Amino acid sequence: MSAEANIRTLTIDEVDVSARADQTILEAAREHNIEIPTLCHLEGLSEVGACRLCLVQVKGARRLLPACVTRVEEGMEVTTHSPRIDRYRTMVLELFFAERNHVCSVCVANGNCELQTLALRLGMTHVEMPYQYPQLPVDASHPRFTVDHNRCVLCTRCVRVCGEIEGANTWGVMGRGAQSLVITDLKEPWGESETCTSCGKCVQVCPTGALFEKSRAGMRAQKHPEFLPYLRIMREGEQQ
Amino acid sequence: MNAEELQQLAAEARDERPQFDYEVNVCMGTGCLSQHSDRVKNALEKEAEISGRKCHVRRTGCMGLCAAGPMVLVEPAETRYGHVHEGDAQEIVASLGGDPVARLDPQLRGYFEGQKHVVLENSGHIDPEKIEEYIARDGYEALVKAVTEMSPGQVIEQIMKSGLRGRGGGGYPTGLKWDTVAKVKGAQKYVICNGDEGDPGAFMDRSVLESDPQRVIEGMAIAAYAIGAAKGYIYVRAEYPLAVQRLTVALQQARRRGLLGSGICETTFNFDIDIRLGAGAFVCGEETALIASIEGKRGTPRPRPPYPAVSGLWGAPTLINNVETFANVAPILRHGGEWFSSMGTARSKGTKVFALTGKIQRTGLVEVPMGMTLRQIIFGIGGGVPDGRKFKAVQTGGPSGGCLPEEHLDLSISYDALISAGSMMGSGGMIVMDDTSCMVSVARFFMEFCMTESCGKCVPCRAGTVQMYELLTRITKGVATHRDLDRLTDLCEVVGATSLCGLGQTAPNPVLSTLRYFRHEYLAHIDEKRCPAGVCEIGTGHPADSAEVTVAGEVHV
Numbered sequence: 117m118s119a120e121a122n123i124r125t126l127t128i129d130e131v132d133v134s135a136r137a138d139q140t141i142l143e144a145a146r147e148h149n150i151e152i153p154t155l156c157h158l159e160g161l162s163e164v165g166a167c168r169l170c171l172v173q174v175k176g177a178r179r180l181l182p183a184c185v186t187r188v189e190e191g192m193e194v195t196t197h198s199p200r201i202d203r204y205r206t207m208v209l210e211l212f213f214a215e216r217n218h219v220c221s222v223c224v225a226n227g228n229c230e231l232q233t234l235a236l237r238l239g240m241t242h243v244e245m246p247y248q249y250p251q252l253p254v255d256a257s258h259p260r261f262t263v264d265h266n267r268c269v270l271c272t273r274c275v276r277v278c279g280e281i282e283g284a285n286t287w288g289v290m291g292r293g294a295q296s297l298v299i300t301d302l303k304e305p306w307g308e309s310e311t312c313t314s315c316g317k318c319v320q321v322c323p324t325g326a327l328f329e330k331s332r333a334g335m336r337a338q339k340h341p342e343f344l345p346y347l348r349i350m351r352e353g354e355q356q
Numbered sequence: 357m358n359a360e361e362l363q364q365l366a367a368e369a370r371d372e373r374p375q376f377d378y379e380v381n382v383c384m385g386t387g388c389l390s391q392h393s394d395r396v397k398n399a400l401e402k403e404a405e406i407s408g409r410k411c412h413v414r415r416t417g418c419m420g421l422c423a424a425g426p427m428v429l430v431e432p433a434e435t436r437y438g439h440v441h442e443g444d445a446q447e448i449v450a451s452l453g454g455d456p457v458a459r460l461d462p463q464l465r466g467y468f469e470g471q472k473h474v475v476l477e478n479s480g481h482i483d484p485e486k487i488e489e490y491i492a493r494d495g496y497e498a499l500v501k502a503v504t505e506m507s508p509g510q511v512i513e514q515i516m517k518s519g520l521r522g523r524g525g526g527g528y529p530t531g532l533k534w535d536t537v538a539k540v541k542g543a544q545k546y547v548i549c550n551g552d553e554g555d556p557g558a559f560m561d562r563s564v565l566e567s568d569p570q571r572v573i574e575g576m577a578i579a580a581y582a583i584g585a586a587k588g589y590i591y592v593r594a595e596y597p598l599a600v601q602r603l604t605v606a607l608q609q610a611r612r613r614g615l616l617g618s619g620i621c622e623t624t625f626n627f628d629i630d631i632r633l634g635a636g637a638f639v640c641g642e643e644t645a646l647i648a649s650i651e652g653k654r655g656t657p658r659p660r661p662p663y664p665a666v667s668g669l670w671g672a673p674t675l676i677n678n679v680e681t682f683a684n685v686a687p688i689l690r691h692g693g694e695w696f697s698s699m700g701t702a703r704s705k706g707t708k709v710f711a712l713t714g715k716i717q718r719t720g721l722v723e724v725p726m727g728m729t730l731r732q733i734i735f736g737i738g739g740g741v742p743d744g745r746k747f748k749a750v751q752t753g754g755p756s757g758g759c760l761p762e763e764h765l766d767l768s769i770s771y772d773a774l775i776s777a778g779s780m781m782g783s784g785g786m787i788v789m790d791d792t793s794c795m796v797s798v799a800r801f802f803m804e805f806c807m808t809e810s811c812g813k814c815v816p817c818r819a820g821t822v823q824m825y826e827l828l829t830r831i832t833k834g835v836a837t838h839r840d841l842d843r844l845t846d847l848c849e850v851v852g853a854t855s856l857c858g859l860g861q862t863a864p865n866p867v868l869s870t871l872r873y874f875r876h877e878y879l880a881h882i883d884e885k886r887c888p889a890g891v892c893e894i895g896t897g898h899p900a901d902s903a904e905v906t907v908a909g910e911v912h913v
């Protein structure tokens with residue numbers, strides 16, 4: 117197949133763009149500096165389509181579609197912002213804030229949190245919904261890292277980076293609905309995990325203050341998820 | 357087995373029948389067994405032997421009217437008895453050939469008149485653990501015909517012509533789905549039968565699997581031939597042990613007869629089926645979650661596309677249909693697609709099995725042609741609301757559906773009519789409510805179901821159902837405001853529009869439909885602090901609830 121046959125042209129917010137057939141709407145948009153909010157997505161990891169913040173309108177589609185998993189198609193007409201979509205996004209964010217204890221002022225990630233950044237960017241000024249204030253555990257058994265479930269948004273980035281990049285498969289999800297928790301091994305304390313290599317990748321990719329390095333507690337916990345695409349390229353290089 | 361052998365076997369099995377003057381069928385489905393129908397069967401066998409009459413006592417599957425269990429059907433007279441006890445056996449046997457035992461005949465006829473049995477044609481008539489009895493009633497004729505006389509394309513054409521739509525809830529055209537999977541290229545393809553059936557109050561699929569398992573196996577084998585699959589899975593909830601046992605026996609018998617396995621009907625067609633047990637999570641009935649579960653992963657849905665037809669089990673093209681959908685396949689091939697499409701409405705063909713429950717005289721399974729009105733089902737077949745109470749609403753579609761009021765009783769049942777009325781066909785649950793039901797509480801019940809069954813993957817469903825459940829609780833406690841009602845409506849919209857899978861997308865439906873038809877009940881709770889049905893104990897709510905009012909927005913960001 118020729119290279120051209122693999123190219124799709126579409127419009128995103130009335131801008132003509134072209135993309136490779138295997139690219140998602142999100143990738144095509146970002147390459148053209150069109151911003152779509154995301155939370156569960158992280159370049160270098162598989163997609164789960166769980167946070168629903170990247171939902172966009174595609175002309176002719178019955179429902180809103182997640183940009184992170186939807187492939188581009190020839191002639192697609194994508195709208196990334198509209199009063200309706202923006203309203204849904206702020207409400208989805210509110211649901212995130214209300215379900216656990218996201219009190220930014222006392223969080224290690226204050227200032228470096230993707231949830232907080234999204235709220236500021238999407239103009240979510242207040243939470244209409246009652247806070248759930250669940251009493252969730254904090255596991256500080258690991259010598260270097262801590263998991264605070266009160267800040268977890270269940271994006272499963274930790275689960276994916278651990279399985280897909282580190283290959284340790286330490287992290288998993290247990291329970292369902294609002295009772296879901298990320299766990300290490302079969303819910304052993306993190307410090308007792310026999311599979312954890314202490315590589316710290318999960319901490320780096322965690323968008324919130326749920327996973328943090330102990331030395332950073334109380335300080336600004338800067339995170340560096342940028343290593344992922346680089347790692348992936350290296351890995352793909354090795355496979356060839 | 358080839359066509360001649362099948363015919364011979366069918367003839368042999370039929371020949372056995374005239375040995376007996378009478379057949380006494382005893383339901384040994386889950387419902388009747390729980391009422392000790394096994395003892396009734398033993399007693400009948402004993403009495404038949406003592407009497408010396410040519411009478412065959414047979415174990416069968418569900419006869420439909422579970423509320424009147426144990427059920428007994430006497431043939432050829434077609435007499436049905438309900439609430440039969442061991443002590444009635446002698447009288448029943450003595451009455452054979454004469455008048456039915458009047459004492460035992462609680463006028464069940466009304467229940468069966470007006471029904472049309474296609475899926476349930478063998479239920480209550482054959483022993484589900486004897487493949488010969490299925491074959492005697494034309495079983496496997498369709499499979500043999502398909503693989504020996506028809507091309508896969510011709511099979512699909514008949515299914516398309518029939519107008520059959522998926523009975524698992526969505527109503528997607530079955531022929532179209534088969535055609536898609538058939539056209540996708542792939543060396544390995546799979547057929548999956550969805551027997552997860554998790555809607556509260558639904559037991560249609562369980563009944564079919566318990567009463568006539570070969571029918572589902574035959575349907576799957578025909579599908580496999582049509583799409584080019586060699587391997588199938590039946591996913592059944594582990595809570596259905598009897599269904600699993602009967603399926604296991606049925607699979608062994610089908611293999612032994614060469615109707616499953618390699619070289620079916622002396623052709624090159626190979627197909628076999630394994631059973632997979634579900635652990636009872638409602639969401640595992642969603643097709644992508646079900647596939648993940650079969651793969652041994654956590655049963656959570658994933659975004660579609662890609663649809664299972666393109667990338668399903670282990671990434672291979674996969675056909676997934678509901679139990680009842682597969683159960684319709686063999687009769688369609690036997691009688692032709694046109695026969696099937698002659699039943700029903702313009703866009704909903706054939707029949708549908710419903711589990712009729714709630715405030716109704718006769719509870720049980722009914723199979724009716726599409727297009728029948730709700731009134732005919734509820735008041736005709738079901739005998740209406742008992743105890744002189746007044747009909748209030750009928751809930752269809754389970755947690756994805758809605759409640760329809762009296763004005764809609766004359767609605768003709770079809771996928772589209774139910775959706776436009778604000779409900780759904782769903783898998784076939786039909787719960788009747790009388791004036792003692794509070795519609796806000798009903799909505800809250802279904803929301804609680806969705807909240808606890810949410811897989812937790814996506815936030816609108818995981819957190820949104822919790823918020824909606826709490827708002828509904830506030831209303832039932834009489835502490836809600838109009839702002840709460842607006843917030844509930846907003847949440848319905850956002851959860852419906854943004855959730856990842858059907859569970860979250862349809863979770864607001866019970867709320868939306870009750871808001872549409874019974875808004876006055878919501879308002880009575882809010883404005884007058886009164887529950888019109890007298891169900892909600894207003895004023896006794898936990899004090900914290902009223903104090904909480906709208907502690908919403910501390911801004912933490």
Ligand SMILES: Cc1cc2nc3c(=O)[nH]c(=O)nc-3n(C[C@H](O)[C@H](O)[C@H](O)COP(=O)(O)O)c2cc1C
Pocket residue numbers: 521522523524525526527528550551552553554555638639640641642643644676677678679681783857858859
């Ligand atoms: C939350 C949820 C639960 C479901 N449960 C079932 C079920 O128990 N049985 C079923 O056949 N389909 C169920 N479905 C529908 C399936 O995803 C799928 O559409 C169906 O099995 C396709 O078969 P059909 O085309 O024959 O209806 C469910 C869907 C959702 C979203």
Ligand code: SF4
Pocket residue numbers: 267268269270271272273274275298318321322323324326327
């Ligand atoms: S711990 Fe962090 S990375 Fe893991 S699921 Fe929670 S928020 Fe996501």
Ligand code: SF4
Pocket residue numbers: 639656657809810811812813814815817818855856857858859860861
């Ligand atoms: S809608 Fe609910 S059940 Fe479906 S993926 Fe989202 S959380 Fe899971």
Ligand code: FES
Pocket residue numbers: 153154155156157164165166167168169170171182183184185
């Ligand atoms: S980024 Fe697409 S759903 Fe989360």
